[in-house]
Amino acid sequence: MDKYFIQLALDRMNIEEAIRLTQKVEENVGWIEIGTSLIKEFGMKSVRSFRNAFPEKMLLADMKIIDNARYECDLAFTAGANVVTVMGCGPLITVQLVAETARNANQNFMIDLLNTTEKQQILLRDTFPDAIFCLHTSKDQQERTGDTFRSNDIGWNGRRIAVAGGLNEETLPPIIVQLRPEIFIIGSSITKATNPVAAIRTYQQIIKDNQF
């Protein structure tokens, strides 16, 4: 695995469309994200279908867990996910339970930092050294306010970092320099591209050009 990779985020489509799209770009992306909208529309069938279609691929289930951590982790891991997401703005105990459940299952967990305060971020960073931290500008924030990625950089002390939300040619270079992310989460600008592979290559070039 490269020291960084693209996570393909699949949302607002049905399972068949998502699988067909993924088949076109499978070789060019690191992880596949089964988006929250697929999970809420189709349930764990979405994860199982991806596990069947891509037996060897790392699958992230964007569960956005904010309660009932153990149960929801079990749902996702049993269905074939390798990574689950948990909301950093929710109760700390829920993040703790996701962490424990993921560790016991030898799987990964990503803490979505959407709408977290700097204080929450520091606590999460220091409490969960094995988490992946996702700095995230949400769809609603992007679409309604025109915001793209914003980073209030608390200093991540070598933690694994993912970035999501409005990543483009303009916003990416400073993010790369500042945060050295491992995971670049990209959705509609790949899935809605006329040529998804070309879109991925453009991102990869930008990332490569700004590595150090």
Next chain:
Amino acid sequence: MDKYFIQLALDRMNIEEAIRLTQKVEENVGWIEIGTSLIKEFGMKSVRSFRNAFPEKMLLADMKIIDNARYECDLAFTAGANVVTVMGCGPLITVQLVAETARNANQNFMIDLLNTTEKQQILLRDTFPDAIFCLHTSKDQQERTGDTFRSNDIGWNGRRIAVAGGLNEETLPPIIVQLRPEIFIIGSSITKATNPVAAIRTYQQIIKDNQF
């Protein structure tokens, strides 16, 4: 409709079990909540199945929306829900979009106050006069910390109030006196009772005894 009612929360079971359970108590509860765990496990099929089984009943889909508000609201309302939930600890823009989408659909929205600060609660209270506000101690908080319902009462100025999490004979009376809730959300202590109807009647008696 009474001035208060019980919302039956269904979680950690399959759709058939949930429908069977609901059929036993339908007459004794106000709203039916299709829990987050049913939604994430079975998708919108869970909501559609309940709409078919209970054509006249108010259905709340516990979507716990925290992004992609319009899309997720549309999923739930199209499937037959009358009420959706949105997380108050998420971005305000998402709550705003849920409010708009629910109003346009002539449906209701509930703001889940899990892990919100007093400052966030005051802002939400003053921004969304037509919301239902759910004061909520989560499953993970109850099961792991033994916490039951806690209220930091900001003064709700006549807003519609729901309460959820560890409601029992001991915790209910002061909650009723302090918050005058309209909606009492009760899950496992009904669904796991040997006699669910008797369990509901006990709750109704406690509520009645503490009304003013």
